[in-house]
Amino acid sequence: MTRKDPNPIDRHVGSRVRMQRMLAGVSQERLGHALGVTFQQVQKYEKGTNRISASRLQQIANLLEVEVSLFFQGAPSTASLVGAAQTSASEVLDFTLTSEGVQLNRAFVKIKSGQVRRKLVDLAETLAAESDDGNG
Structure with missing residues (x-):
């Protein structure tokens, strides 16, 4: 520091x-x-x-x-x-403080079905993996 x-x-x-x-x-x-x-x-x-x-x-x-x-x-x-864990947590916090992060969190917590929430997480992970592979 x-x-x-x-x-x-x-x-x-x-x-x-x-x-x-x-x-x-x-x-x-x-x-x-x-x-x-x-x-x-x-x-x-x-x-x-x-x-x-x-x-x-x-x-x-x-x-x-x-x-x-x-x-x-x-x-x-x-x-x-x-x-490294601090960096990772910091990146997550930085995203959650963006307007998109706030909007995403507000919408996500309104979903009552755990199954639907899990499917959204799976979708996000799939999209992220495709982006990492250069396919996205």
């Missing part, structure tokens, strides 16, 4: 804030206004570039109607900050 790299915990908390904000359908501008900061400051919080103080994190949790502890769930421990 270089001097300019965000702390992994700050990045994690920021990404969880972003995920909850997006799930709530709240724009960065609207959250910033409610917090009394600019949307650029919200962006910095979400990227982990600027740390979120405890009081500000509580304010965000209240605005998004979640518990503060939600922002720390799955946070990397010191031991897990090194290794």
